[in-house]
Structure formats: C-alpha cells, structure tokens
Amino acid sequence: MPFTRLEIAVLGLVDGELQVLLARRAEAPHAGKWALPGGVLRIDVDASLDAAAQRVMRERLGLELPFLRQLCAAGGPTRDPRAPWALSIVYRALVPAENVKPSAGKRIEALAWRPVGDAIADKSLAFDHSQLVSQAVESTRAEVERLDLPARFLPDQFTLGELQSTCEQLLGRRLDKSSFRRKLADRQVVEPVEGLMRTGANRPAQIYRLHAR
Amino acid sequence: MPFTRLEIAVLGLVDGELQVLLARRAEAPHAGKWALPGGVLRIDVDASLDAAAQRVMRERLGLELPFLRQLCAAGGPTRDPRAPWALSIVYRALVPAENVKPSAGKRIEALAWRPVGDAIADKSLAFDHSQLVSQAVESTRAEVERLDLPARFLPDQFTLGELQSTCEQLLGRRLDKSSFRRKLADRQVVEPVEGLMRTGANRPAQIYRLHAR
DNA sequence: GGTGTTAGTTGCAAAGTCCAACGAAGTGTT
DNA sequence: AACACTTCGTTGGACTTTGCAACTAACACC
Structure with a gap:
C-alpha cells in the first residue's frame, strides 16, 4: 500500500x-x-x-x-x-x-x-x-472564467468594483463592467446587503455578499 | 497507510x-x-x-x-x-x-x-x-456541454449527423444543426476526411475525424 | 420521372456581448 | 458655494452570436 x-x-x-x-x-x-x-x-x-x-x-x-x-x-x-x-x-x-x-x-x-x-x-x-x-x-x-466563485478570494462582504478587479487580476485582462454585472445578476451569484454601503473618498458603493442559493 | x-x-x-x-x-x-x-x-x-x-x-x-x-x-x-x-x-x-x-x-x-x-x-x-x-x-x-470531446463516444470516423445525435442523447435535448456545425468549425474540433463519404439510403454524408491539433 | 429522406447551406430575427458615454454621489480644493 | 475629481451604476448603440426555418442537394426506391 x-x-x-x-x-x-x-x-x-x-x-x-x-x-x-x-x-x-x-x-x-x-x-x-x-x-x-x-x-x-x-x-x-x-x-x-x-x-x-x-x-x-x-x-x-x-x-x-x-x-x-x-x-x-x-x-x-x-x-x-x-x-x-x-x-x-x-x-x-x-x-x-x-x-x-x-x-x-x-x-x-x-x-x-x-x-x-x-x-x-x-x-x-x-x-x-x-x-x-x-x-x-x-x-x-x-x-x-465561468464566474464560479471568484468571491472566495475576497472577504465576506465586498463591492462589485472589488469583485471585478479581483477577477481581472486573476485572469490577467480587463473585463467589461456592464456585461460583468449582467452575468452576476443573471446567475444570481451575489446579492446586495440592503442598506450597507462602502463609503470613502468617492461615491459610496453598494455592498454585496455571496448569494444564499 | x-x-x-x-x-x-x-x-x-x-x-x-x-x-x-x-x-x-x-x-x-x-x-x-x-x-x-x-x-x-x-x-x-x-x-x-x-x-x-x-x-x-x-x-x-x-x-x-x-x-x-x-x-x-x-x-x-x-x-x-x-x-x-x-x-x-x-x-x-x-x-x-x-x-x-x-x-x-x-x-x-x-x-x-x-x-x-x-x-x-x-x-x-x-x-x-x-x-x-x-x-x-x-x-x-x-x-x-462545452463541446469538449463528445466524439470519444464514437468510432474514429463519423458523420456530423452522428456526432450531433450523440450529443443530443447525452444532454437529453435537441440541438440546432447550423449552430452546432458553426461551433465545431470555429473551434476546429473535427476535420473532414477528404474524399470519404458515408453512403446509405439517402444523400451521402462527409466523414469526419477528430482534428489533429 | 416522381417521391421520400437525410445532408448541408443560407437568410433573418432575437438575444447577447462589447464599447463608450453619461448622469449620480460623494470628497477635496479654491 | 462653486468647481474639479474620482468612482459608482446605468444606458444606448454597434456588433456578434444564437436559434429557427426555409431552401437546395444528392442519393435510393418506386
């Protein structure tokens, strides 16, 4: 053995x-x-x-x-x-x-x-x-590439901008913002955390988490 | 162990x-x-x-x-x-x-x-x-589903009709003939065996094999 | 020659994708 | 307060891909 x-x-x-x-x-x-x-x-x-x-x-x-x-x-x-x-x-x-x-x-x-x-x-x-x-x-x-679980690289809560930038780093190429978001919405990959926003130097961004399924 | x-x-x-x-x-x-x-x-x-x-x-x-x-x-x-x-x-x-x-x-x-x-x-x-x-x-x-190697289920040589029917049986749904062939051509999955045709009761069909790569 | 069947192509409408621009909502500066 | 600047999020349009149906082609059989 x-x-x-x-x-x-x-x-x-x-x-x-x-x-x-x-x-x-x-x-x-x-x-x-x-x-x-x-x-x-x-x-x-x-x-x-x-x-x-x-x-x-x-x-x-x-x-x-x-x-x-x-x-x-x-x-x-x-x-x-x-x-x-x-x-x-x-x-x-x-x-x-x-x-x-x-x-x-x-x-x-x-x-x-x-x-x-x-x-x-x-x-x-x-x-x-x-x-x-x-x-x-x-x-x-x-x-x-299939948009399966790229969010595992991120903390529990994140903005769509962070998620997209993560994917771009992983794949080594830029992604299109609108189609990226459309796919996420279609496949119900993530869901917004109602009321929670990431504030900072610019316009606040909606915070998301992995969808429950 | x-x-x-x-x-x-x-x-x-x-x-x-x-x-x-x-x-x-x-x-x-x-x-x-x-x-x-x-x-x-x-x-x-x-x-x-x-x-x-x-x-x-x-x-x-x-x-x-x-x-x-x-x-x-x-x-x-x-x-x-x-x-x-x-x-x-x-x-x-x-x-x-x-x-x-x-x-x-x-x-x-x-x-x-x-x-x-x-x-x-x-x-x-x-x-x-x-x-x-x-x-x-x-x-x-x-x-x-990704059209990877469905041809392994077939003998070395086959017609596109046979290949499509194989995929349909595997997936349990009908596929469109024209888009099926377009994809195969784009991705260079198969190549025709020049001059060889499958003859039978109807119009002869071109015989294909897996592309060499 | 006509009919039936499968092979292979073509045209087109609908859906999806890519790209760029736009308004929105904040901060920092003058 | 007005303005510039940055990022967020959405929208419009060109382009590509897909799905559907019709069409022609090539055989056997009658």
Whole structure:
C-alpha cells in the first residue's frame, strides 16, 4: 500500500497578483527546499480525505478554511525518496490573503507567498510540486472564467468594483463592467446587503455578499 | 497507510442512452453485488496512477482504451470492510459502445451495461459506487456541454449527423444543426476526411475525424 | 420521372456581448 | 458655494452570436 500524503495549494491575491503559499521544509527529504505545505494521511484519526486536508491545514498553517477542493491525485514510485511508492492527494484553498495570516506549524521552517508564475517555473521546488501548482492555477482560472466563485478570494462582504478587479487580476485582462454585472445578476451569484454601503473618498458603493442559493 | 484501489467508470451510449458498465463481484465483500470494475493498486508493477488504471482495465475488462481520465479520490474508514481505511482513485473512460466488447476478467462474474439513472438510484450497488457514478456522469455532461470531446463516444470516423445525435442523447435535448456545425468549425474540433463519404439510403454524408491539433 | 429522406447551406430575427458615454454621489480644493 | 475629481451604476448603440426555418442537394426506391 502506498505512502499517502495530502498537499495543499493555498492560493490568494497578494500585491495584486495570484500567489501560492509555499513552506520551507524543516526535515529531509528536500530539507530547506520550498514545497506545498502537506502532511501524511493518518488512518487513525482522519474520517475522510476532506477531513484529513482540514487537519493538515490546521496543523501546518494554523488555518480553518471552509472551501477546500480536491484537485487531483498523483502517484508513482519516484516521487518521494522515503517510500517505494508515494501517493499525494492535492487540495486547493482560496483565501482573502490580506485577512488571513497563516503561521508556520509542525516541520515547517518558514512560509512565504510566491507569485504562481515563479513557482511553476522554479525547478528547485521539492518533489513534483511545481507541476501541482500549475494544475491548481489552471483549474482555478477556468472556474473564474465561468464566474464560479471568484468571491472566495475576497472577504465576506465586498463591492462589485472589488469583485471585478479581483477577477481581472486573476485572469490577467480587463473585463467589461456592464456585461460583468449582467452575468452576476443573471446567475444570481451575489446579492446586495440592503442598506450597507462602502463609503470613502468617492461615491459610496453598494455592498454585496455571496448569494444564499 | 490506506488500502488503495482504482475504480473505473466506463461510460458509453447503448440503446440511445448513456449507460455505465457494471461488474458483478465474484468474491467478498459484497459478493454477487454490482459494482464499478476496479482493482488494487500494485506498487510493485504500476509506474503511475494512470498506468495502474490501464492495467486494471486490461485485467478486468480486457480493454485497451486511450482516453482514461482521473475524476476524483474517495477515502474513509467505512468504505470497505476489508481494511480499516480504504482509498479509491476513480477513473472515467468513454467508449463507442457498439464497437467495444469488454469481457469479464479476474474476480468478475458478469458484466452489464446499466442506464446511468438506474445505477445512481440503485442503493444496492456495492460500496459507495452509485455516488461515484453520479460524479462521473455529472462531469461528463459538463464537458459535452462545452463541446469538449463528445466524439470519444464514437468510432474514429463519423458523420456530423452522428456526432450531433450523440450529443443530443447525452444532454437529453435537441440541438440546432447550423449552430452546432458553426461551433465545431470555429473551434476546429473535427476535420473532414477528404474524399470519404458515408453512403446509405439517402444523400451521402462527409466523414469526419477528430482534428489533429 | 416522381417521391421520400437525410445532408448541408443560407437568410433573418432575437438575444447577447462589447464599447463608450453619461448622469449620480460623494470628497477635496479654491 | 462653486468647481474639479474620482468612482459608482446605468444606458444606448454597434456588433456578434444564437436559434429557427426555409431552401437546395444528392442519393435510393418506386
């Protein structure tokens, strides 16, 4: 039976760019190298794969996040020198990065946000993790393109301007304001929080939240 | 480390309906019950998860199919009575059902095509397999909706009429001929096989194949 | 030659999308 | 108080895509 781990690709917008949270490994193999935070499946405590991913995120990053999503599984005999056959289940989390402060947990020396382009191109990442990051980014971009849950990158409440700007940063291109709003309205993605406005230096903006469904 | 299996959801159009290939189990647990064909991961021979899925399909069904796709992984302590913690990696295959004759292999008593609706509703399927079928169907329908690879359900060569009718059966609604063809042309999904026509009782039709890309 | 059936194209109206401009509602400046 | 400035939110119109129906084409069969 294979040596089984969970790896978590935490994505967030930091400095106006899509970045991934990497951990510097404290122990062999690949000690000192950067890798996705992850941990070993524990069949004595984990009630499911989703629960295991939550536990790993709690132990390694000190985070409790609701929207984890299973991305894929990778397996093979040469992935990890500790075992003759290593299997990783990869999860993805989306976070409003400014509001979430992960802290380095067990077996992690340091944590850092890295722009996804760098991480994918960086051949010095441990294991096959640069490829896993690539998959996480690809599937996330596809979801944003369909206007599925881009709001997970934002706090609970936000204005449509913030949401649109978030999507533009994720996709790397400008979007049209009127069609963007029409689509949101059609698909009932968000709903206004009655009476709440974001005030500032200019005209106040209506505050929205994810639609209940 | 968990007891790890691969399960294969083979989907095909049979009798004008989307059906899934089920196997009656020869051995415990769930002997005599219907389940997705599957097998245990063998870390001594499998070079990757994809290769393992191919091997299982060869051993259990006698099939060699090119387009397997990993769908998801499911794991937990109560999924399989043989082990304290069972993990399954689920693969999906699409086949031109009329041309492919799977044969019951190791540890399988019988094979049968079942309409996917039946299989999803049937609570007597072994393990959590009716749920896995549901996921396979859902993701497949979504891909057909985007006109990704609906041609995998067909032989190498086909007419546009056959392809359209296939999509209509999969989606359960009629499609417009002109816009269907416009989309195929735009996205360069298929290409004509010059000079080859399907003849029959009526006007001959141009034969197409998947575009090389 | 006429009829029936499927293949493939064309024309057009309706719907949707993209782009730019506009009025609205605030703050800060003069 | 008047004005400039910025962002919010909507509107109008050109353009593109889609959906529907009609039309021609090419065969078999009678």
